[in-house]
Amino acid sequence: MSTGMPLPRLIHIDDYASVLGEPQVEELRTLASRLQGRTVQMVNSTAVGGGVAEILTRLVPILQELGLAIRWDVITGGNDFFDITKAFHNALHGGSYEMPPESFEVFLAYNEQNLARLQMEGEFTVIHDPQPVALLKARHDQSGHWIWRCHIDLSRPNPTVWQFLEPWVNRYDGAIFSSPEFSRQLSIPQYLFYPCIDPLAEKNREMEPEFVRGTLERFSIDPARPILTQISRFDRLKDPVGVVRAYRIVKRYFDCQLVLAGGGADDDPEGAAVLAEVQEAAASDADVHILNLPPWSATEINALQRGSTVIIQKSLREGFGLTVTEALWKKKPVVASAVGGIPTQVIHKHTGLLAHSVEGTAYQIRFLLSNPAIASRLGEQGHEHVREHFLITSNVRRYLTLFLHLLGSS
Secondary structure, eight states, rough: OOOOOOOOOOOOOOGGHHHHHHHHHHHHHHHHHHTTTOOOEEEEOSSSSHHHHHHHHHHHHHHHHHEEEEEEEEOOOOHHHHHHHHHHHHHHHHHOOOOOHHHHHHHHHHHHHHHHHHHOOSSSSEEESTTTTTGGGGOOOOOSSEEEEEOSSOSOHHHHHHHHHHHHHTTTSSEEEESSGGGOOOOSSSSOOOOOBOTTTTTTTTOHHHHHHHHHHHOOOTTTEEEEEEEEOSSSOOOOHHHHHHHHHHTTTOOOEEEEEEOOOOTTTTTTHHHHHHHHHHTTTEEEEEEEOOOOOOOHHHHHHTTTTTEOOOOOOOOOOHHHHHHHHHHHOEEEEETHHHHHOOTTTBBBBESSSSHHHHHHHHHHHHHHHHHHHHHHHHHHHHHHOOOOHHHHHHHHHHHOOOHHOO
């Protein structure tokens, strides 16, 4: 039995025909044929960790293969900058904002530093999330097309932070949101782009059962007993401590195990503190497996998800929740919080089960463990839901269509 690491392989646009069908792949080629050589620049705040980096890791090569001249730049900053942008992130999700007033000047100063370092010359520039929003200053004489791509739930933003960011956002040519509920009243056009996963990437492609089993055993997880898993970076908004509490309730009824697997992102300074909180909450329970994985652990995450009995995503606030998308694609029954973009994916009692509390999460997990046939049906229906709406090729199609629209309106 081999449990060696599968070798990564190159993925080409034609490979997606096996998932989508040849007509959909040909549609992408037709759309891209009118954009050959057009320059595109994507800018975000981290190259590893988090859903934005994962999307760009696959989106950029596909657009390159389709003939667009696309580049991906990552802004830099000191610890003070990322402390501020993490506070922005939490505040935009509805939390309080307690940074000193000069934090806004520090934020703008780092954007100025990145302006001096980066060449902002694309015909289409897509700025991801708040961290690089002020790079718009590079635009002169309304040249090019600038889009702000927001991956955050802005349905209830802290007014102090939003009042600072809103004037910047309104200077863009348009804004992209992950859900209709996330959008704001803006003076610019708004577009809906669901975040997506790559079905052929290491994290999502099919695996041999022997490799899955070997990965579980390597982490001292018993494949013979039920496995509850949450895959997320260690972030308070993902509520990993709440997951431990839900597991303890389920444990009274089922001899199960809990896996909390994830890591940090380069632009998230709170990860270590949250990890320590989770370790304290787990205490000495040998059936709680806390795995702080490095960014290159896509294969291990794939195996952990495929080896799990139930996947959990107990977020308190959420942008979209690509770990939910990944679990549904793997035909796993999912119990998730009804926050952010999760209800777009988890249609209650059709593609998964929604919960609103620790006790509710535990109840839904117990239901699935008691009803494996229902759990299997939810997994099958979840897989089809992802195939129809949340694969990376859908993102490619939307970007190509948006670029063509912007060209036609200029």
